[in-house]
Amino acid sequence: MTDTAMMPTYARIDLSFEKGEGAYLFSTDGRRFLDFGAGIAVNSLGHSHPHMVKVLQEQAAKLWHTSNLFRIPEGELLAERLCEASFADQVFFTNSGAEALECSIKVARKYQSHIGNPEKYRVICCDGAFHGRTLATIAAGGGEKLLAGFGPAVEGFDHVAFDNLNEMKAAITPETAAIMVEPIIGEGGIIPASYDYLKGLRETCDEFGLLLIFDEVQCGLGRTGKLFAHEWAEVAPDIAASAKGIGGGFPLGACLATKEAAAGMVPGTHGSTYGGNPLAMAVGNGVLDVIMASGFFDSVNAISDYLSKELESLTNKHSDKIDLVRGSGLMLGIKITDAYPVGSVITALRENGLIAIPAAENTVRLLPPMIIEKTHVDEAVAILDSTLSAMAA
Numbered sequence: 001m002t003d004t005a006m007m008p009t010y011a012r013i014d015l016s017f018e019k020g021e022g023a024y025l026f027s028t029d030g031r032r033f034l035d036f037g038a039g040i041a042v043n044s045l046g047h048s049h050p051h052m053v054k055v056l057q058e059q060a061a062k063l064w065h066t067s068n069l070f071r072i073p074e075g076e077l078l079a080e081r082l083c084e085a086s087f088a089d090q091v092f093f094t095n096s097g098a099e100a101l102e103c104s105i106k107v108a109r110k111y112q113s114h115i116g117n118p119e120k121y122r123v124i125c126c127d128g129a130f131h132g133r134t135l136a137t138i139a140a141g142g143g144e145k146l147l148a149g150f151g152p153a154v155e156g157f158d159h160v161a162f163d164n165l166n167e168m169k170a171a172i173t174p175e176t177a178a179i180m181v182e183p184i185i186g187e188g189g190i191i192p193a194s195y196d197y198l199k200g201l202r203e204t205c206d207e208f209g210l211l212l213i214f215d216e217v218q219c220g221l222g223r224t225g226k227l228f229a230h231e232w233a234e235v236a237p238d239i240a241a242s243a244k245g246i247g248g249g250f251p252l253g254a255c256l257a258t259k260e261a262a263a264g265m266v267p268g269t270h271g272s273t274y275g276g277n278p279l280a281m282a283v284g285n286g287v288l289d290v291i292m293a294s295g296f297f298d299s300v301n302a303i304s305d306y307l308s309k310e311l312e313s314l315t316n317k318h319s320d321k322i323d324l325v326r327g328s329g330l331m332l333g334i335k336i337t338d339a340y341p342v343g344s345v346i347t348a349l350r351e352n353g354l355i356a357i358p359a360a361e362n363t364v365r366l367l368p369p370m371i372i373e374k375t376h377v378d379e380a381v382a383i384l385d386s387t388l389s390a391m392a393a
């Protein structure tokens, strides 16, 4: 790593880019890469999408920021559109995923206090989850790597095994306020929850008077071929956190909630100086213009079916190197056998022109932009195939 004035919290790859176009990135040293990482599921419409460039430039020439002291019509519109298309009635806009989760946790605690249960403040989360890097969200994640050295973990988070309803039920106490789960674990290795589990969580929350929070920061906003991944299970949460793809590359997050769940969030209870400013809202509306257009999710589903089938053939061919492929839509994980550390696979793929992202469980994560076509899938699969073939144990 080169020594720079930036705080060295990232193990950065010694590579930088000067431009992006659709599913491709062009490095400052003149190479072209097929980008199946999309800035960690953020560049949901690829790079320099013409509609996104247009909405950003138009808004940039008009108005960037006014603060939340005033009404923001672009934000009211975006909130209305998100609610129209989802379980939610209200939205709070943030600048990141972690802030969307912070807001979700606050909404849940406030709800319980508001309805006369101030003793209910704890949130049950899952092992292997990732909810962000703030003090509360590292406590929600619960992993030792996230928490080490940062003092006592923020109080109020309990942890159980993922996708295990019995454990979840057994962990509920009179102090439990909510259950918070990623419908598809992202950083933790691309592990989808079963639909029965998600349905069971809903029933459990209803039975015990708890709020159900889904962290859809990575899996949401179209990546699985529906606006939110939980729609596949036909389960609605009370609160959902969104970010990453919602801004298409502009820092934007959102906490969506039902009116009932957000009943305690009266003026003065939460805020953000930047959150939901006109520039961010224009970009968010731009993303929705594209992904909510009729037929868009059909094309996401068609291309992700094709990618999954190709990866299935790849798994059969390289059964000595691939344990399994899992995930949903354009959020897929290739779990590599332990003999081949995922870091070296990612490096080799990159050297061959494909950007993918490592995840836990020795998993190669594919999070391509939703605008990919068959030729991009063919190119990615060919690079995966030749890279795996060339790898010696």
Ligand SMILES: *Cc1c(COP(=O)(O)O)cnc(C)c1O
Pocket (backbone or CB within 6 Å): 095, 096, 097, 098, 099, 101, 130, 131, 132, 133, 182, 186, 187, 215, 216, 217, 218, 219, 243, 244
């Ligand atoms: C990335 C991520 C977060 C944190 O988002 P930031 O924008 O980095 O704060 C939270 N939850 C999940 C599931 C994520 O993938």
